[in-house]
Amino acid sequence: MNTYIYLLIFGLLAATGTLLGGWVITGGWAAGRKSIGRMLGLGAGFMLAAVFLEAVPEILELWSGRVVEAMSWVLGGYLLIQFAEHALASHLHFGEEVHAEEVGRPGAAAAAVLGLAIHAFFDGVTIASGLLTNLRLGIMLSLAVLLHKLPEGLTAASIVLSAGRSMQAARRATVWIAGSTFAGIVLVALAEPLVTYTLPLSAGVTLYIAASDLIPEANREGGARVSFYLLLGIGLFYIAHLLLHAATGE
Ligand SMILES: [Zn+2]
Numbered sequence: 001m002n003t004y005i006y007l008l009i010f011g012l013l014a015a016t017g018t019l020l021g022g023w024v025i026t027g028g029w030a031a032g033r034k035s036i037g038r039m040l041g042l043g044a045g046f047m048l049a050a051v052f053l054e055a056v057p058e059i060l061e062l063w064s065g066r067v068v069e070a071m072s073w074v075l076g077g078y079l080l081i082q083f084a085e086h087a088l089a090s091h092l093h094f095g096e097e098v099h100a101e102e103v104g105r106p107g108a109a110a111a112a113v114l115g116l117a118i119h120a121f122f123d124g125v126t127i128a129s130g131l132l133t134n135l136r137l138g139i140m141l142s143l144a145v146l147l148h149k150l151p152e153g154l155t156a157a158s159i160v161l162s163a164g165r166s167m168q169a170a171r172r173a174t175v176w177i178a179g180s181t182f183a184g185i186v187l188v189a190l191a192e193p194l195v196t197y198t199l200p201l202s203a204g205v206t207l208y209i210a211a212s213d214l215i216p217e218a219n220r221e222g223g224a225r226v227s228f229y230l231l232l233g234i235g236l237f238y239i240a241h242l243l244l245h246a247a248t249g250e
C-alpha cells in the first residue's frame, strides 16, 4: 500500500482519538474519564519502548556513527515540548483540568491550548517521519501517538471548560488540536528530505510526552497500579513488534 494512504489513515485515526477524548468531557461520560486515566500508564509504557527500542536504533543507523549529533536532535525535541507546554503556557498538565483558578486567568487557557496544539503538531511530525522512514517504524510510532490521543483531547476540552468557556468552545479547541496533528503530517510529507532531522526530533517529543506528561499524571493516583500499566504497555509494544516483524519479514 502507498505510504500516503498510511499517512492519511493514521492522521484520521489520530484526529478521531483527539475528538473522542474531548467528547468524553463535553458529552459528560464519567466512566470514560476513569478508563482514560488508567490508560495514561499503558500509553506511556508503549511510547517509551517505541522510542528506545524502535526509533533510537533506526536513528543511529540513519545518522551512521554521528551519534552525538543525532542524539542532540532527540534532546532538542524533548526541550521543545517542555518549552511549548511550560514556558509558553503558565499552567498545563495532562489529564482532566480541575484548577479553575489557574486557567481562569486572562490568556492562561488560550496559552495552554496553544501549547497543546504545538505538541499535537509534533505528534503529526512523528507519524509522518516514522512512515516516511519505513513502514514498520511508522506503524509503531503511529500506535504510540494514538495511545495518548484520547487523554490529549480530554485535556484540551477540560482546560477550556475549567476556564469558564462554553461547550462549543471546548469542542472547537479539540478540533484545533486534531487539525494541528494533521498539519504536522502534511508538512513533513511535503518536505520529505527533512525526515533525517524530524525523526530524531520526534523521538525526543515522544519521550517527553511519555516521561514528562503521562507518567507524572498517572503517578498522581500512585501505587503499584501505575507500574503495572507501564509494563502492560511495554508488553503490548513487544507483541506489536513481533507481529510486525513477522509480517514484514525482517
Ligand atoms: Zn490544572
Ligand SMILES: [Zn+2]
Residues within 6 Å of the ligand: 119, 120, 123, 148, 149, 152, 209
Ligand atoms: Zn499528543
